[in-house]
Every structure is written in C-alpha cells, then in structure tokens.
Amino acid sequence: MNAKKINIKEHSYSYDLNEEELIDLLKKPNQLIEEINLEKGGFKTGYFIGISRLGSTQNILNVAPKLDTATTKINYLSMLSKGMQHPEMTSFGKDLFFVDLDAKPIKVKQDQDLITPLIIVSFLQLLSIIVKKGLRKSYYKVEQNIYGNVRGKILVSKTIKQNLFRIKNLYTFCAYEEFGVDSPENRILKKALLFSIKYLKSFNTLENKFEPLINYISPAFKTVNSSISISEIKHFKNDNFFPEYNRGLELAKMIIKRFGYNINSISNNQDVNVYPYWIDMPKLFEFYVLGILKEEFGRKDIVFQFSANYGELDYLRITEGKELVIDAKYKNLYVNNNYEIDDIRQLSGYARDKKTLSKTNIKSEFWKSTLLNCLIVYPDQTSGILESFESKLFLNPISQFENFYKVGVKIPTKDIIRNEPL
Incomplete structure (x- = not known):
C-alpha cells in the first residue's frame, strides 16, 4: 500500500487514517498531534508545525501554519530575529524546535523545508553573540612537517613514510600543542558558517538580508581553519563551554549533518531531503x-x-x-x-x-x-x-x-x- 501524504494546518482535524493506523499512532506519540479520537476516526494537530512520519508506518504528516495563505507565508526569520537579537535569549531558544537527526530523511518540496532557514538564522544570531564576546581560546593539537627543527613529540612512523622514504631527510613530522582560536570547536563553527553562507547564496534575497550579519561574523574566523574530519565532528563533545558555545555547536552539527557533511550538496533544487522536525x-x-x-x-x-x-x-x-x-x-x-x-x-x-x-x-x-x-x-x-x-x-x-x-x-x-x- 502506498504511503499517505497528509497536508494539514496546525490546530486542525484529519480523517485520513484508518483505525489500525490510528491505534499504531497511539503506541508511538507524535509531537505534531495533540489528540487522537478513535470514535471519530481522526486526529487533531496542535500548535506545532513540521514534517514527520506517523507511528511505525511510512505515512507522512506535513503540518503548516494556520496563518499561511495561497499567496503569503509567515516570515519565520523576521519573527526569530526579533527576539534572538537580545543576548539573554540564547539560553531560552533550545526548545523552539527539534530535528530528529537519527531518523531517515523525508523528501519534500523546497518551500516545505521550514527548518533549515530557522536553524541557520538561529546559528548566525548565536555566532554574532560569540564573536562579540570573543572566540574561545584553548590548547589544541597540531601536526606539522618541520624543516630542520623539532618541536614537541616526533611522529616516527609518519617521518619515515613521508620523509625518509622520499629522501626528505631534513624534515621531521612533529606533534605539539598550541594556544589560540584554531581549535576543534571553532573549526566546527567555521565549517557550519561556510555551509550557512553557501545556503544563503542559493537564495539571493536571503543573502542580501543577512549580509551585514555575515560581514560582522566572518572576520573573527579569518585565522580559523575549516578543515575537520567527519569523525571529529560526530564525536566532539561540547559540554564544557558557556551556553552560547554549547548551543552554537549543537546547531553547527545540525547544519553540517543536514547537508550530508558535504558543502557541494547545497543547492536550491525543487526537491530536498529533510530530517523530521517540529517547530513550537x-x-x-x-x-x-x-x-x-x-x-x-x-x-x-x-x-x-x-x-x-x-x-x-x-x-x-x-x-x-x-x-x-x-x-x-x-x-x-x-x-x-x-x-x-x-x-x-x-x-x-x-x-x-x-x-x-x-x-x-x-x-x-x-x-x-x-x-x-x-x-x-x-x-x-x-x-x-x-x-x-x-x-x-x-x-x-x-x-x-x-x-x-x-x-x-x-x-x-x-x-x-x-x-x-x-
């Protein structure tokens, strides 16, 4: 049986599921659904919007805002920017939306992807606050092939394979620590910033709107490298930083994973894959x-x-x-x-x-x-x-x-x- 695609507005009733599907839905509650009524044979959406699979089925539910019309849509970015421009708001934004990054992505039309712009704008607003306070400096590991000198610990295996076998006898691979801003956490932020900029450039009106914010943020990351492996991103633990950094790193990981860790996957195609999400x-x-x-x-x-x-x-x-x-x-x-x-x-x-x-x-x-x-x-x-x-x-x-x-x-x-x- 083909999966159903239910398009509905928030705080509305749907009678598109049969009794078996409704019972299945009772076993696996969904944030987008406020009420399930077996007697009436339907369910009611609440005040959350988003896209999700229903229960253990492949049925897709897309909940849109009640104030959207055929010609206009709610401007989420303006709403979010209005509140998030105040620094004290960073600790309150965590429950605004949720993205299920462990679920299988859902193919939707570009205009149904409400979550990606919201994540990116939240991230940029947080970055502006982080930049205003100053990027966090810390000790981080560096590996370098040094000519005519030694620093820190000699990496014997790398030195033999990449130098001695190639008759580069005056070079030594060394590992040492440096103190500065080019740390793993800032590299993750930098990579997500580059992803965000490319995404906004796909839509000229969005790029123009957020250009001043990007111009304010970007210089602070000039000396930060964006090179960091997928494994490092996945396993990096961001639990020892102040609130803006913790939330900023959470959003950065969301952005990078949203595009499959590949900046070249960003485009303005009609159809896009998004992870199930809801917005409060x-x-x-x-x-x-x-x-x-x-x-x-x-x-x-x-x-x-x-x-x-x-x-x-x-x-x-x-x-x-x-x-x-x-x-x-x-x-x-x-x-x-x-x-x-x-x-x-x-x-x-x-x-x-x-x-x-x-x-x-x-x-x-x-x-x-x-x-x-x-x-x-x-x-x-x-x-x-x-x-x-x-x-x-x-x-x-x-x-x-x-x-x-x-x-x-x-x-x-x-x-x-x-x-x-x-």
Whole structure:
C-alpha cells in the first residue's frame, strides 16, 4: 500500500487514517498531534508545525501554519530575529524546535523545508553573540612537517613514510600543542558558517538580508581553519563551554549533518531531503513578542520568563509606575470579544504573587492595595504597524475583569516566491 501524504494546518482535524493506523499512532506519540479520537476516526494537530512520519508506518504528516495563505507565508526569520537579537535569549531558544537527526530523511518540496532557514538564522544570531564576546581560546593539537627543527613529540612512523622514504631527510613530522582560536570547536563553527553562507547564496534575497550579519561574523574566523574530519565532528563533545558555545555547536552539527557533511550538496533544487522536525509556534510567537516589548519599553524594563511562586510569567514590565504582567497567547479567539478563563486565572495569579510584586519597585506595605494591570498579547493580522505601542496597551479592555487588557500584533508575512524558503 502506498504511503499517505497528509497536508494539514496546525490546530486542525484529519480523517485520513484508518483505525489500525490510528491505534499504531497511539503506541508511538507524535509531537505534531495533540489528540487522537478513535470514535471519530481522526486526529487533531496542535500548535506545532513540521514534517514527520506517523507511528511505525511510512505515512507522512506535513503540518503548516494556520496563518499561511495561497499567496503569503509567515516570515519565520523576521519573527526569530526579533527576539534572538537580545543576548539573554540564547539560553531560552533550545526548545523552539527539534530535528530528529537519527531518523531517515523525508523528501519534500523546497518551500516545505521550514527548518533549515530557522536553524541557520538561529546559528548566525548565536555566532554574532560569540564573536562579540570573543572566540574561545584553548590548547589544541597540531601536526606539522618541520624543516630542520623539532618541536614537541616526533611522529616516527609518519617521518619515515613521508620523509625518509622520499629522501626528505631534513624534515621531521612533529606533534605539539598550541594556544589560540584554531581549535576543534571553532573549526566546527567555521565549517557550519561556510555551509550557512553557501545556503544563503542559493537564495539571493536571503543573502542580501543577512549580509551585514555575515560581514560582522566572518572576520573573527579569518585565522580559523575549516578543515575537520567527519569523525571529529560526530564525536566532539561540547559540554564544557558557556551556553552560547554549547548551543552554537549543537546547531553547527545540525547544519553540517543536514547537508550530508558535504558543502557541494547545497543547492536550491525543487526537491530536498529533510530530517523530521517540529517547530513550537507559541514559543516562536513568544520570542517575537519579546523583541517587540524590549524595543518599545527598553531591554532592562522587561523581565522574560520570571519565576514567581505561582509559576513562570512570560514577561514582567518593571518600569516604575507602569508595572505590567504580560502574557503572549498564540490563539485566534482573542481577535473577537472572546477570552479563555484559564488564561485569566493564570495572569490573575501572577499579578497577586508576592514574588512578582517583589520584583517591581512597589514597596511591600502597598502590596495589599495593589492590583497590577494584566495584558494579553495575541496575533492579529488585521492589526496595523506597531506605532506608539504604549498608547495601545489599554485601548481594548477585557470588560468582564478588572485591570485586564489585550492587544493584537501582526505577525510578519512575506509573499510566496518560487524557489525561496520561508
């Protein structure tokens, strides 16, 4: 039986699988599927998008964003860049997407490969932060055929085979350590950078967009060699570095493996092979909103993912006299006059949490009489350009509750252009 290819949008129902296939799917849960209903004979996707095989079958599921249309697509790169430009974000980006590098790749159309550009942009943003701090220096092993001198340990076997047998009697193969930036970890980063640049060059509009970022990063790697074996890349352990390096090396390995360790395999062909992946759309929206808030209110005035006693807030504005509990909700229902009571309860708890109040400049003797304003930020494609965001904060109250407001933000989109990712 031929494998099924199911194309569906996020948060939608599919009735394309038979009962046996649904039961098989229950045995092997899939991140892209939120609910399986045997009585109705179908499944429902959640707020994750991506491509995956279903259960133990060869059936392929492709989940696209709900906001995509026939002529426009969500501009993931703009959304990601908005939040990731802030250095403190590097430690929060790990759960944004997942790529199953141990699975068999799936052949898809170029425009269905949403993950490769996302990985590359995340990687470049991290590299810019690493470069700003300075490349890590360390001791690394060097092997060199030295003329008329000896340094470190003599490699007897290599010296005999490559020098004495060829009558190069004044040369000696030596192994020694040097201290600098030309280390294995930086070579992996350099190789992935070259892969990324070639990929972006396959799509002129992407290359132009990220040229300033590449021009900023590249000079720092000028003295770093990109020569490193596949075995070294596969077995390199990146667990003793600061967060940016650890995550940067993870992404670098993903990029290199994505193209089969061969830079010449990069092209803008119509059909490409990608590993199964998923992207967390609520988290991507959360990152995007973070970028907006930090630009509008100032980087130091917005605390991201603050841990209170009750739970973890998305954002807390601590500007004196303008304190605000803010939550990003990737839900369509707020476009109308609807609300979700669990969201209201969640924000109410945050606003009354003593740990939340202690993070503000409000004195403890005033806490009992303080009712912090709560704001829900949601996607609204009818919303205009964000001008004077501050003035729009309290224009749309959720009238059933005191001090509750909502504001819609437009998710960036782009016109569909053939042979261009995202």
